[in-house]
Amino acid sequence: MRFVVLASGSSGNVSAVWNGTRGLLIDAGTGSSKGIEGALRSAGLDPSGISGILVTHAHSDHFGQPARIFAKKYGVPVLTHRETYEAACRRARAFHGMDQRGHVRFLTEQADHLHDVFQIRTWAVPHGSESAGRPLAFSIRCGGRCVFYATDLGMVPPYLIGAMREADFVLLESNYDEEMELSSGRPDHLVEWVMGPTGHLSNGQASEALARVFEPGHPRYPRRVVLAHLSEDCNRPELAISAARSRVPRDVEVHVAARYEASTVWEV
Ligand SMILES: [Zn+2]
Numbered sequence: 001m002r003f004v005v006l007a008s009g010s011s012g013n014v015s016a017v018w019n020g021t022r023g024l025l026i027d028a029g030t031g032s033s034k035g036i037e038g039a040l041r042s043a044g045l046d047p048s049g050i051s052g053i054l055v056t057h058a059h060s061d062h063f064g065q066p067a068r069i070f071a072k073k074y075g076v077p078v079l080t081h082r083e084t085y086e087a088a089c090r091r092a093r094a095f096h097g098m099d100q101r102g103h104v105r106f107l108t109e110q111a112d113h114l115h116d117v118f119q120i121r122t123w124a125v126p127h128g129s130e131s132a133g134r135p136l137a138f139s140i141r142c143g144g145r146c147v148f149y150a151t152d153l154g155m156v157p158p159y160l161i162g163a164m165r166e167a168d169f170v171l172l173e174s175n176y177d178e179e180m181e182l183s184s185g186r187p188d189h190l191v192e193w194v195m196g197p198t199g200h201l202s203n204g205q206a207s208e209a210l211a212r213v214f215e216p217g218h219p220r221y222p223r224r225v226v227l228a229h230l231s232e233d234c235n236r237p238e239l240a241i242s243a244a245r246s247r248v249p250r251d252v253e254v255h256v257a258a259r260y261e262a263s264t265v266w267e268v
């Protein structure tokens with residue numbers, strides 16, 4: 001499999017995973033459908049190979065208009081929880097009727113779903129309020145390889161540790177540095193939410209989770225970790241990397257997903 005991050009952060013998230021000519025988008029919350037198509041071609045995947053758009057939750061930086069337009073243009077479904085689709089419909093009328101046109105396939109949580117050539121395991125994650133719908137993380141399997149994708153979560157439920165351990169490639173949120181968040185001057189209620197159990201993961205929380213993934217005694221572990229959804233004001237890539245680097249074995253690569261630029265294409 002191959003994996004690329006096209007955009008990451010509160011200004012919008014888009015990633016893609018593919019095997020040969022078949023692929024999935026993961027989140028589509030920024031830019032335009034045309035922009036995503038161009039970025040996919042640059043990464044080496046013809047957009048017509050995309051068979052679905054996995055959406056983690058309903059916030060507009062993940063489930064944006066490009067998801068709807070891409071789904072319509074290519075006749076492929078958004079794959080998400082029913083409550084996430086309903087939350088997106090409450091936010092924007094444009095999403096209404098996608099389900100009736102067959103442009104949504106509902107996923108249940110903690111379950112396996114086969115879609116095209118991909119086996120998708122969903123994991124429930126705590127994040128947001130009703131506006132987020134029912135947020136999910138994903139383990140995506142194909143050709144004997146596994147990609148794990150989890151962003152926008154306020155805490156790491158224990159079952160995600162095992163899920164990350166079984167993956168070859170992990171994308172995990174590392175949203176904020178605690179000191180920067182506390183001294184950000186943002187309103188108290190916002191800081192409280194970001195740092196709370198339904199907000200976002202700090203560098204400390206992400207690295208703590210990774211330390212558990214890479215605990216000695218487990219024969220299988222991921223070889224590459226990408227830290228994602230970094231806050232523009234309350235984090236810096238070098239802080240996220242150094243927190244994670246100190247808890248991860250030397251032979252594991254650690255990268256940061258950029259906010260606006262496409263990553264390299266990783267071979268999983
Ligand atoms: Zn987000």
Ligand SMILES: [Zn+2]
Nearest residue numbers: 057059128152
């Ligand atoms: Zn969110």
